[in-house]
Structures are given as C-alpha cells and as structure tokens.
Amino acid sequence: MIEFDREKTCFFLNGKNYSYVMAVNGVGMLQHIYYGKKLSSSDAAFLVKTHGEAYAPHADDPNYDMQTDMMPSECGSFARGDFREPTVVIERADGARMSRFRYLSHQIEKGALPLQGMPCARQADETLIVTLKDDFSDTEIDLKYCVSDASDVLVRSLAVRNVGSEPVQVKKAFSFCAELPDTRRVFSALRLTGAWGRERAPVVSPLSEGVLRLRSSRGYSSHHMNPFLALIEENAGEERGECYGFALLYSGSFALTAELTHNGITRVQGGIGDEFFSWKLCAGETLETPQAALCYSAQGLGGMSRAYHDFFRTAVVDPKYVYARRPIVVNNWEATYFDFDNEKLFAIIDEAAKLGVDTFVLDDGWFGKRDSDTSGLGDWTVNENKLKGGLRAVIDRCKQRGLKFGLWFEPEMVSEDSDLFRTHPDWAIAKAGVEPCRGRTQLILDFTRKEVVDYIFEAVSKILRENDISYVKWDKNREMTENFTKDLPPDRQGEFCHRYVLGFYDLAKRLTEAFPDVFFEGCASGGGRFDGGALYYFPQSWTSDDTDALERTKIQWGTSILYPVSSMSCHVSACPNHQTGRTTPFATRGAVASLGATGYELDLTKLSEEEKQQVIKQVENYKRIDELILKGDLYRLSDPFNSNYFCEMLVSKDKSHAYFVGVQFHAYPCDHERVLFLHGLDAEKTYRIKELGVTASGAALMDAGLCLPHLQDCGAWTWHIEEV
Numbered sequence: 001m002i003e004f005d006r007e008k009t010c011f012f013l014n015g016k017n018y019s020y021v022m023a024v025n026g027v028g029m030l031q032h033i034y035y036g037k038k039l040s041s042s043d044a045a046f047l048v049k050t051h052g053e054a055y056a057p058h059a060d061d062p063n064y065d066m067q068t069d070m071m072p073s074e075c076g077s078f079a080r081g082d083f084r085e086p087t088v089v090i091e092r093a094d095g096a097r098m099s100r101f102r103y104l105s106h107q108i109e110k111g112a113l114p115l116q117g118m119p120c121a122r123q124a125d126e127t128l129i130v131t132l133k134d135d136f137s138d139t140e141i142d143l144k145y146c147v148s149d150a151s152d153v154l155v156r157s158l159a160v161r162n163v164g165s166e167p168v169q170v171k172k173a174f175s176f177c178a179e180l181p182d183t184r185r186v187f188s189a190l191r192l193t194g195a196w197g198r199e200r201a202p203v204v205s206p207l208s209e210g211v212l213r214l215r216s217s218r219g220y221s222s223h224h225m226n227p228f229l230a231l232i233e234e235n236a237g238e239e240r241g242e243c244y245g246f247a248l249l250y251s252g253s254f255a256l257t258a259e260l261t262h263n264g265i266t267r268v269q270g271g272i273g274d275e276f277f278s279w280k281l282c283a284g285e286t287l288e289t290p291q292a293a294l295c296y297s298a299q300g301l302g303g304m305s306r307a308y309h310d311f312f313r314t315a316v317v318d319p320k321y322v323y324a325r326r327p328i329v330v331n332n333w334e335a336t337y338f339d340f341d342n343e344k345l346f347a348i349i350d351e352a353a354k355l356g357v358d359t360f361v362l363d364d365g366w367f368g369k370r371d372s373d374t375s376g377l378g379d380w381t382v383n384e385n386k387l388k389g390g391l392r393a394v395i396d397r398c399k400q401r402g403l404k405f406g407l408w409f410e411p412e413m414v415s416e417d418s419d420l421f422r423t424h425p426d427w428a429i430a431k432a433g434v435e436p437c438r439g440r441t442q443l444i445l446d447f448t449r450k451e452v453v454d455y456i457f458e459a460v461s462k463i464l465r466e467n468d469i470s471y472v473k474w475d476k477n478r479e480m481t482e483n484f485t486k487d488l489p490p491d492r493q494g495e496f497c498h499r500y501v502l503g504f505y506d507l508a509k510r511l512t513e514a515f516p517d518v519f520f521e522g523c524a525s526g527g528g529r530f531d532g533g534a535l536y537y538f539p540q541s542w543t544s545d546d547t548d549a550l551e552r553t554k555i556q557w558g559t560s561i562l563y564p565v566s567s568m569s570c571h572v573s574a575c576p577n578h579q580t581g582r583t584t585p586f587a588t589r590g591a592v593a594s595l596g597a598t599g600y601e602l603d604l605t606k607l608s609e610e611e612k613q614q615v616i617k618q619v620e621n622y623k624r625i626d627e628l629i630l631k632g633d634l635y636r637l638s639d640p641f642n643s644n645y646f647c648e649m650l651v652s653k654d655k656s657h658a659y660f661v662g663v664q665f666h667a668y669p670c671d672h673e674r675v676l677f678l679h680g681l682d683a684e685k686t687y688r689i690k691e692l693g694v695t696a697s698g699a700a701l702m703d704a705g706l707c708l709p710h711l712q713d714c715g716a717w718t719w720h721i722e723e724v
C-alpha cells in the first residue's frame, strides 16, 4: 500500500513485512527516511522528525548544498556537495555536469507499470511515480516504486526525460538509490560470483568504508558476477536475521555498488553499467532504466530467497509456463557433441520413449556447416548431409515414439566461416580495419541494428514455422568486446552496450510472442545469462555446463539464493563426468537433478539395465514432486560449501507435504555432524517419512532433528514427507 501524508510530504510504502519511507525535506529534496521492518503510517510524523531532520540540510543555511553529503537521498546528485557516488549524471550541451534534483510532483497509479522494450514486473498492486527536476539542466527524473501488499519485493526504476530544447548527454543513469541509514547494524555483503562451470557461488565479506562495486562489462550479466547484491546483518543466517537484497532485472553489462560513508550510512545503487555508458537524450526524449527488485527479509537469507522466488514466479516468469510442469528432456550435447547422424539420434529417441522422457532436444551442430565450433553460426538452415531427411526425419521419429522435439539456436552469433558472414560481413560487431576479437572462434551480430535483428527473427521463425518444435534452447557463447557499431555517430557510441541488450530483448519478445506454444530455455555457455531479465522470456535456463552432481549442489545452492528451483535446468549426465572426471552414483545424479527442471544429458542407450530402471523411477518421482518444484517454498539446510552435506527441502505452501534431498560428499566412520534439523514444516502437524519409516510431529523434526542414516561416499537421500 502506498500512502502520502500531505502535511509531512511523506511517502509511506508498505509491503508484506516491510516499510519504505521517504519525504520531501525543507530544501525540496526527496530524502530517504526508513527501510526495514513494517511500521504503521501513523508513525510518519515521528519518523520524519527524528530520522528525517537529523540528516536534513537547513534551508536557511547558504551552505546547505554541502549538507547533502550527510543526507540519505532517493537519487544521488552530482557536483553539488554530495560526494558519494551519484545516481544520475547529466552533461548539458555546454559541457557542464552538475545536478541537484528537487521534488516536482508525484502520482500514484493502480497496478504495475509496463517498461517499453525491457523486461519488467508483470504485476504490482500500486505504483508511485515521483518526479524530480534538475536545478541545472532541463531534465526531469521519474522515480518509480511498484508495491505489492503480499510481497516483500519492492520494484524500482527511474526514467530521465529531456524537457528542454537542446540535447543532453546522460553520463550515468542507475535504476535506483537505496540508503540504509541505520548505523546500529554492521552489514556484510553477499554476492554470487564464479566463472564458467562454477557459477553463482555465494561470497560474503564485511562491508567497510569505501565503495564495493560488483560489475560485468562482458555485454551480458555473466558467469562471473550475478547482477545481485545482498546486505546481511551481522549474525544473520539462513533462517534468522535481517537482510536486504538488490537484484537487477537486466541481462547486460551492469554495476551494483554499496558505499559505506563517513556517517555510517550505506548507499546501495545499481543499474546499467556506467563505466563506458553515455546516452544522448534529445529534446522530448526519455531514457528508461531497467528495473531493480529490492527485498527486505527479517527471516535471514532463506526468507529473502523465498520472497524472491515468489516474486519471480508471480511477477516475472511468463504466466503461461510458470506453473506448467516442465518437459523432462534428453539433450544430445554430452552424448554426441557435434558427431551425430540420424541413427545415433534415433537410438537415443527410442530409448528416451521407453524410459518416460518426454522431449528430445537436438543441440548444436544441426545447421549450416557446423561440425565444430569454428563455423556455421548464422546459417540457420538444416545440414541435410548430416541429418538425412532434415529436421523432419528426426521430428517424425520423436512423434512416432510419443516425444516432443526441441532445438538449439545461438541467434546472436555469427561464424566468419558462414554464408551469413560472407554475405553481410558488416553485420558482425567489429571496427573496420581492426582485427576483431574472437571468442569460441565466433563474432557477435550487431543487434543494435534493426535489420540484423529482423533477419535473425525471420531465419529462426522460418525453422519454427516449418517444423513441429515445442522447445528452444537459446544459447550465447561469448563475451562482447569491441562495443562499437558503425551505425551510430561518435557521440552515441556510449549507447552501444545497452542498445545491444535492447536488441536481444526485442528478438526475445518477438519470438516468444510469435510462437507462444514454444517453450524457450535460456543458456549462455551454461549459466552466463542467468538473471531476472532473461527469466522474463525464458522460464528456465541451463544452470551450468558443469554437470558433475557434486559441483551442481554448490551451483544450485548459490543460484537458489535468488532464483527459484524451477528456473534451473538440471540434467543427469554420464560418468566419469566430462567436466571433472568424477564418478558419482547414478542415484545421486538423479537426486540433485530432481531439484530443478530435470532432464538427461547423456547417451541413454549406453546405460546399464539397472540405470535404465532408475531413470524410470526418477521420472516417476519427478512427476510426483513437480508441484513442489514449481510452487514450493525452499529451505536450505546444509551448505555444500562449508559442510560435508548438501541438504535442501521443498515444502508445499499449505505445509502438508515436502520433498528432501541430501548428499553426503565423504563417508566418515563415527561422523559427528549427522543431526539434521528440518525447516518449514508445521510444528503442530504430524508427518510420515516413508523412506525412513518414521512418523513424528513437525516440532520434533524441526527441533530435535533427524539422525542422517549412513551412506557411502557421494551418496544421496531423497525423502517424501507427508502429513498424516
């Protein structure tokens, strides 16, 4: 609920468990007052007086600009006395850069606000738009706050508008500025870092004076740093303590900063990567920034994760797919790599049908001259030398066996050894006369240019139109380097990276709208573009190219800090594992893969009879738990980074049933760590765990805990917990 106190010029935003308060102060600036545990708006006067006046600049002081350095602000200004990192920087036509933003007007609207050309929250109860005016340029800023009564996520973004007659250069435009002025609390900063094959590992370090900057300049959100930051109170844990999350719904180069300043206030902000950014804004034009999802939790990281999971499910993921059972796929990549023909594929399809798998996904190598990763990208026509009878033959085989068919594309890329590149060499991102920087021997298409996006839309559409395809895996396998387009003048090259992302979103929107019955899965060399922006178009993404079950426990644990398990594609692969060389039991691989959108990434024909029987059981199990995967509340019980166990459980919203997966990395005699406390159950209810042969109250399972039964190295437990 959004309330406005006219007398105090105070905005009071209340979500499920949080309040967010700001007020227009004596010098007309929008001052941040409070963000934390839910309060009543009847306390607005108290908050404005104590928390507000303590930091407010004094209007009658001729030096008041300098006092803005102490003031928690809703939009950090520049070169006027606030020396912290600014939120928005405007350069006027005469080259002067300084801003002081003051309140102009506001409006409160019902529902969410659609964002042109970018992913955004599909729903909210109300949206507040506060318009600020810059004292030194003809620009206005709309600060937007989308609030839902039943959610702990507050969605923010801003727009910069040129209301003058001359162009200005926007040198920086973050999406939000949030200040945490409560100096009682010492925060640690949690980020999800990694690299290819070990994405989204949580790293926590104390926040101290100076600026913590999380960033990607890779052109996409990246394996290395997810566009997410959480500030967690000292001593907060999985299920206790306060934390604040800041997640960008954005897939491009980004920055998120946390600046702890001299007076104990922490300023958190973020949005489009500001390092090489600039945007020429002509008279009458508006620049919209991507949305950021802020979350407050008093129930530790687990509470924050569950609030984010609900948010992504109810407000971001396509409603058509969010609660629909995900296809159980078999993907041929690790089974064949580029080396396949009809026979090999047919054998996998036949076996998949016998085992209950429902979709066969044909990965890289089916098109153009694509026998290795050095050629063919951009030529989206089937290679009939490899696939006799074309895609139709494979699809017919799937249909005969009762399977659906999925197909891999890498729409944003081009190989130099391709017909597309030979015809349109200038469509690749490169500067004429300069040796291009290659990644996986490929170049990126210039998606800032409409004709290029149009062409790819047509090429992919033709394949989807002419074939019965129910699933697309949309890959992206290199980073962006040159950041240059021949189509923009020099004073607009700073727009390149963001314009590329808009081109990607444009294609994703057009394809998902043109083919509403096709399920799109995201991928970027594994989990390189796993972000809230991509989730808007792709209900799930390939979580990582590392398919080793033990490594996956860490990757899935870290990913779940922000993203719901249903957004993670998790496949059982062959052993020795192709990335680590490790051998783990087939059952363990199935157990870990069941905590997501499950599937197989191996040659099913090479499985032993015993393993095939396990696949049949895994598929049955998956169908039994699908509702928990899609809608359940996740409780992380034992951390694979810091213990010998990975344990997680999913609990139904009504707490009538739950599903538990545990993995023990090493078997030790006389292991002391074996007591495990369940979470999220109803203390008053009685539950039965069939696999253990126990019946107990929720209270006992949560407070007395369970002694984990003995397992061998790398073994797994899976339990179904049912109310009796």
Ligand code: GLA
Residues within 6 Å of the ligand: 333, 363, 364, 373, 408, 475, 477, 523, 524, 525, 526, 542, 544, 545
């Ligand atoms: C990326 C993906 C893999 C596979 C290959 C194909 O690495 O992450 O799953 O699709 O590309 O080239």
